[in-house]
Amino acid sequence: MNTPIRRLAVFALALFGVLLLNVTWIQVFQAEALRTNPHNNRQYVDRLTEPRGSIVIGKEEVAKSEPVGGDSDDLQRTYPEGPLYAHVVGTFSTSGATGIEEAQNALLTGDDDRLAVRNFVDTLTGEEKQGASVELTINPKVQKAALDGLSALGKNGAAVALNPKTGAILASASVPTFDPNEVTSVTDAEGSLKKWQELQESENRPLLNRAFNERYPPGSTFKVITAAAALEDGATPESTMDAPASLDLGAPLPNAWNGPCNGGSPDSLAHSIEQSCNTSMANWAIKVGGQKLSDQASAFGFNGDEIKTPLPVTESLAPAETDRNTLGRAGIGQANNEATPLQMAMVASGIANDGEVMKPYLVDSVKDADLSVVESAQQERLSTAVSAQTAEYLKQMMVLVTEGPDASGPQGAIPGVKVAGKTGTAEVGDGSTHNWFISFAPADDPQIAVAVVVERGNVSGGKLAAPIAKKMMEAVINE
Amino acid sequence: MSEPQTALPPVKRRNAELVMTLFAIAITLFAMIEAGLTRNNEMPPDLFLYAGLFGGLAILAHVFIRFFAPWSDPLLLPLAVLLNGLGIAMLWRLFEATGDTDKGSAMSQLVLTAISMAVFAGIIFFLKEPRTLQRYPYIMGLSAIILLLLPLVPGLGQTINGARQWISLGFTSLQPSEFAKLALVVFLSGYMVSKRDVLSLASKEIKVGPLKVLDLPRMRDLAPLAAMWGFCIIVMVGVMNDLGTSLLLFGTFLAMIYVATHRSSWILLGLVPFLAACFALYPLVHHFSVRVDTWLHPFADGIINGPLGANSQQLVRGLFAMAEGGLFGSGLGGGKPGFVPEVQNDFIFSAFGEELGLTGIMVMLMALALLVERGMRIALASKEIFIKMLASGIAFLMAFQTFVVIGGVTRVIPMTGATIPFVAKGGSALLSSWVMLALLMRMSNNARKPAPQAIQDEGMTQVISR
Numbered sequence: 001m002n003t004p005i006r007r008l009a010v011f012a013l014a015l016f017g018v019l020l021l022n023v024t025w026i027q028v029f030q031a032e033a034l035r036t037n038p039h040n041n042r043q044y045v046d047r048l049t050e051p052r053g054s055i056v057i058g059k060e061e062v063a064k065s066e067p068v069g070g071d072s073d074d075l076q077r078t079y080p081e082g083p084l085y086a087h088v089v090g091t092f093s094t095s096g097a098t099g100i101e102e103a104q105n106a107l108l109t110g111d112d113d114r115l116a117v118r119n120f121v122d123t124l125t126g127e128e129k130q131g132a133s134v135e136l137t138i139n140p141k142v143q144k145a146a147l148d149g150l151s152a153l154g155k156n157g158a159a160v161a162l163n164p165k166t167g168a169i170l171a172s173a174s175v176p177t178f179d180p181n182e183v184t185s186v187t188d189a190e191g192s193l194k195k196w197q198e199l200q201e202s203e204n205r206p207l208l209n210r211a212f213n214e215r216y217p218p219g220s221t222f223k224v225i226t227a228a229a230a231l232e233d234g235a236t237p238e239s240t241m242d243a244p245a246s247l248d249l250g251a252p253l254p255n256a257w258n259g260p261c262n263g264g265s266p267d268s269l270a271h272s273i274e275q276s277c278n279t280s281m282a283n284w285a286i287k288v289g290g291q292k293l294s295d296q297a298s299a300f301g302f303n304g305d306e307i308k309t310p311l312p313v314t315e316s317l318a319p320a321e322t323d324r325n326t327l328g329r330a331g332i333g334q335a336n337n338e339a340t341p342l343q344m345a346m347v348a349s350g351i352a353n354d355g356e357v358m359k360p361y362l363v364d365s366v367k368d369a370d371l372s373v374v375e376s377a378q379q380e381r382l383s384t385a386v387s388a389q390t391a392e393y394l395k396q397m398m399v400l401v402t403e404g405p406d407a408s409g410p411q412g413a414i415p416g417v418k419v420a421g422k423t424g425t426a427e428v429g430d431g432s433t434h435n436w437f438i439s440f441a442p443a444d445d446p447q448i449a450v451a452v453v454v455e456r457g458n459v460s461g462g463k464l465a466a467p468i469a470k471k472m473m474e475a476v477i478n479e
Numbered sequence: 480m481s482e483p484q485t486a487l488p489p490v491k492r493r494n495a496e497l498v499m500t501l502f503a504i505a506i507t508l509f510a511m512i513e514a515g516l517t518r519n520n521e522m523p524p525d526l527f528l529y530a531g532l533f534g535g536l537a538i539l540a541h542v543f544i545r546f547f548a549p550w551s552d553p554l555l556l557p558l559a560v561l562l563n564g565l566g567i568a569m570l571w572r573l574f575e576a577t578g579d580t581d582k583g584s585a586m587s588q589l590v591l592t593a594i595s596m597a598v599f600a601g602i603i604f605f606l607k608e609p610r611t612l613q614r615y616p617y618i619m620g621l622s623a624i625i626l627l628l629l630p631l632v633p634g635l636g637q638t639i640n641g642a643r644q645w646i647s648l649g650f651t652s653l654q655p656s657e658f659a660k661l662a663l664v665v666f667l668s669g670y671m672v673s674k675r676d677v678l679s680l681a682s683k684e685i686k687v688g689p690l691k692v693l694d695l696p697r698m699r700d701l702a703p704l705a706a707m708w709g710f711c712i713i714v715m716v717g718v719m720n721d722l723g724t725s726l727l728l729f730g731t732f733l734a735m736i737y738v739a740t741h742r743s744s745w746i747l748l749g750l751v752p753f754l755a756a757c758f759a760l761y762p763l764v765h766h767f768s769v770r771v772d773t774w775l776h777p778f779a780d781g782i783i784n785g786p787l788g789a790n791s792q793q794l795v796r797g798l799f800a801m802a803e804g805g806l807f808g809s810g811l812g813g814g815k816p817g818f819v820p821e822v823q824n825d826f827i828f829s830a831f832g833e834e835l836g837l838t839g840i841m842v843m844l845m846a847l848a849l850l851v852e853r854g855m856r857i858a859l860a861s862k863e864i865f866i867k868m869l870a871s872g873i874a875f876l877m878a879f880q881t882f883v884v885i886g887g888v889t890r891v892i893p894m895t896g897a898t899i900p901f902v903a904k905g906g907s908a909l910l911s912s913w914v915m916l917a918l919l920m921r922m923s924n925n926a927r928k929p930a931p932q933a934i935q936d937e938g939m940t941q942v943i944s945r
Contacts, residue, residue, distance in 0.1 A: 002859050004738045005871045009855035012878035016848040022889050026801050027837040034802030042799050
């Protein structure tokens with residue numbers, strides 16, 4: 001009788017063993033993952049009373065914590081600039097966080113390992129834990145130019161600006177935007193939550209960061225990638241290609257002005273870019289081939305892994321087409337090609353930076369409460385998209401877009417400065433068009449690369465998007 | 480029985496018990512002090528009341544044991560006092576310290592502890608020979624079933640938190656299933672004593688070729704197993720919505736039948752249909768499938784914010800609380816246990832995890848494990864079959880109960896709802912724990928007591944030759 005009792009005793013002990021192992025697993029090995037689990041709003045509620053670092057843009061605190069007042073210890077997060085930086089800076093409230101507030105939460109609260117030594121010293125000296133402040137790369141002037149320009153049109157859209165040499169994101173605007181102050185109230189948490197739900201359900205999707213997370217057909221702006229593939233394939237800006245008034249790609253593909261590109265004779269690559277010729281560029285795409293075109297797009301960052309800026313960026317798509325008709329349309333940025341505004345800004349900045357695409361980043365530096373730098377941005381090269389020679393050719397061709405005799409985007413030109421640009425008018429499929437403009441300036445020493453898209457602008461990239469890009473570039477050049 | 484020597488040494492060790500009990504009382508009071516200081520920056524205002532009552536009760540219990548069960552195992556009482564004290568301290572921290580005693584209070588837990596200890600003393604005093612319980616196995620079995628079904632009586636039964644496992648007695652409500660488990664253990668012990676030979680010997684062999692694969696018991700001996708199995712399923716599916724109890728009953732039943740017959744075929748015979756029934760019922764019974772889904776994917780979007788949200792929310796928040804506690808916890812009063820809905824019931828464990836950390840939980844689990852293993856030790860040391868069965872049954876019941884509730888809270892198994900022995904809030908749970916302890920105490924006392932000395936010693940038998 002004792003043998004089964006002994007076995008039962010061992011079994012009971014094994015049950016306890018399982019429990020012990022499991023709680024160890026939860027409380028030690030899984031703990032970090034559970035603490036930062038998106039469903040865990042404890043990390044935010046706990047933090048209502050903890051001092052939280054500021055988010056700084058251009059020496060100004062654009063997110064800071066202030067006491068609610070009264071006899072409450074709670075801190076209210078405020079956003080002095082309201083809607084201007086909403087998508088980048090994000091929101092922080094009891095129910096969660098978005099944007100940089102979420103992505104850099106550990107640093108802002110001071111829990112990050114990089115602050116461990118400091119926190120330890122603070123513990124010894126009996127001081128309260130302080131969060132680090134996060135400084136962003138955004139340039140307020142460029143950001144304002146972008147948001148004002150987009151808002152004035154009364155349409156949805158997005159604009160991104162990069163420093164082509166470093167990859168620093170100078171502006172990232174998405175319209176419609178919202179006011180973070182309205183959804184983060186501590187004292188009126190219910191009202192905030194209601195407002196948040198309203199925004200979530202709104203048809204215009206104001207919470208969506210279009211600059212990073214919405215994909216659009218890139219339209220004619222993609223032609224610079226087609227041209228890049230052709231140049232890398234051995235062509236020169238003077239190489240010519242048939243440019244009829246219309247090309248038969250399953251359905252006829254006309255030019256924007258319903259005529260041929262060079263009076264009916266073959267058109268040079270440079271001139272095709274200058275006036276944004278559809279038929280010749282489609283022919284170039286067919287000549288280069290689907291695999292090479294897709295590879296060229298990948299070299300600029302398409303089809304890549306998700307980039308963390310640290311905000312997640314949606315991947316842009318440029319699949320390798322095998323069907324001639326689809327390939328022709330892919331060459332002019334239609335068919336299955338889809339790009340985020342940030343991706344098109346990366347294309348412009350890659351050409352501006354002699355073919356080197358820098359990894360885009362938002363966080364310039366992190367400073368602890370004593371203002372000593374905890375971490376500063378590491379500039380890294382994402383890829384070499386084209387050779388320096390090809391980049392130079394593309395630059396010259398893109399300058400013609402704003403100043404050439406047949407320029408398609410003269411609205412992007414800035415007096416006294418050479419601007420390289422490319423317009424785009426992308427068909428959505430329901431008859432309306434998205435209007436694009438990508439550019440960088442000054443062409444000989446690029447300081448800013450821009451991509452602007454206006455959803456369903458229904459005019460042309462030159463008309464609607466180029467003036468906004470111009471204003472953004474001027475904000476940097478005229479400093 | 481030619482078995483190795485397992486008897487416990489005939490030593491009393493009552494002083495060791497006293498020291499350990501005092502230690503357990505001290506831990507409880509220090510826990511309360513810590514909670515008070517951390518939360519409200521002041522000593523608990525009613526500390527002396529608790530010290531007097533709880534300490535007094537524990538010491539009284541000890542003194543009582545000194546007189547009436549002097550040979551019993553000295554570890555049992557201190558462990559129970561420690562667990563019970565930790566429970567009281569945590570409830571005090573959750574309710575009295577926050578000034579919100581709607582959902583429970585340490586004071587009422589203390590009063591219930593007092594009542595439970597009185598019953599404990601009563602059992603030790605009146606039940607001099609636990610084997611007398613052997614006489615009425617069928618009455619015990621019947622009462623177990625009646626107790627289980629009591630909540631279904633209209634007007635008497637109450638549904639609390641979706642489970643119909645309460646009866647209202649006007650002034651208080653009871654959970655009869657807590658006592659049904661005990662009655663079942665007693666019934667099985669008695670039943671097995673008379674039937675174990677039949678159950679373990681009469682069998683049909685199942686052969687595959689020349690190899691014996693399995694010994695199956697005869698159909699007529701299967702009856703109790705089938706009845707038990709069917710009953711558990713009925714309880715589970717039925718109106719009661721009480722998965723925890725059915726799992727406990729069934730697990731304990733299998734363990735005891737194994738101890739009695741020493742045949743693993745019985746375990747297989749019980750588990751296979753049980754699991755089959757689980758699979759069959761999964762799509763049919765709503766609250767069962769909810770629990771399983773929650774267990775499998777607590778973080779899945781459709782579940783955590785779906786219609787089953789409340790269930791998953793509780794589990795997930797319990798896990799978050801434990802993760803927050805980490806290795807050493809936030810200290811009593813330093814965490815946010817209120818984040819877990821209904822934390823005072825099963826999820827009190829996650830509150831311990833958050834505030835005492837892994838270290839504290841390990842202490843609690845080890846204390847429970849020790850209690851269980853001491854119970855098993857008593858079973859080994861006893862001579863009578865009935866006592867062996869009873870002691871190992873009670874010990875396993877404690878172990879399995881702990882496993883079911885803590886395993887549910889920490890996602891080892893689906894959440895079913897049961898109570899941690901001695902720690903959980905509630906009179907029925909406390910009372911049944913102390914009754915179990917009283918039985919163990921009494922049995923260990925009888926097992927360790929030195930055999931009575933012969934009255935006369937006449938020396939060797941002499942052969943007288945004429």
